[in-house]
Amino acid sequence: MGQIINGKARSAAIKEELKQKVAGLKKKGIQIKLVVILIGDNPASQTYVSFKEKACKAIGINSEVQRLDKDVREETALNLIKKLNADKNVHGFMIQLPLPKHLNERKLLDSIAPEKDVDGLHTMSMGRLVIGKEPGFVPCTPQGIMDLILSTGIEIKGKRAVVVGRSNIVGKPIAALLMHQHATITIAHSRTQNLGAVCREADILVAAIGRAKMIKADMIKPGAVVIDVGMNRDENGKLCGDVDFSAAEKVAGYITPVPGGVGPMTIAMLLKNTVLAAERKS
Secondary structure, three states, rough: OOOEEEEHHHHHHHHHHHHHHHHHHHOOOOEEEEEEEEEOOOHHHHHHHHHHHHHHHHOOOOEEEEEEEEOOOHHHHHHHHHHHHHHOOOOOOOOOOOOOOOOOOHHHHHHOOHHOOOOOOHHHHHHHHHHOOOOOOHHHHHHHHHHHHOOOOOOOOOEEEEEEOOOOOOOHHHHHHHHHOOOOEEEEEEOOOOHHHHHHOOOOEEOOOOOOEEHHHOOOOOEEEEEEEOOEOOOOOOEEOOHHHHHHHHOOOEOOOOOOHHHHHHHHHHHHHHHHHHHHHH
């Protein structure tokens, strides 16, 4: 039976550490502020933003949500970004994704000043991640995944890692992070031939493909570290990941649950990046 990697407990420990840093900066007269731009009325996005607001409040960071109508003109959104870039009281800000289809996601993300890009999605941030150049911000979910993998205490160097999913938000950046730790990387996806065989080679398997329970137990190498990034609903409407957890935990050495695995770490890393942005500015 695999050991559960408790993202909820790990994120709580990180938040406690950050709380002390925030308090230290307050003593120096620095009140950290994070702004989230929320465009439209996507229910999931509204929920995620409320989680971020609560997390900020818990550790002493001021947070603000700038809400824009779903039909907002791109120029209006760009003007808001320009305003936040210039606001010395805002240490970091992010755009909640996904965006309404009429908006150019890359154009908006790349309009954020890199030193305030606490979500780590600016082209410059991504480039710095790939080449290993500091200072930059690492995207929150991959950073959280890396923390969870390291928390197991396993030796990453020389291990075979398979990342299922090639998104800019998770797949590509976690592959880069694992490569920096000297793992041998394979990026697989929905069109990969013999996906099960590819996954079974993995000492570290990261499932980020967005399909409920797609990764079955027979696709997992016995003793592997399995990180499930998926947030899906099963046939009964219950929240589940990309991994068939109940069967997979009998094979894996370590495994993250859904919920309670990667999700809490994403918010913890957003807070960490925001504190880092304030420290760099101080």
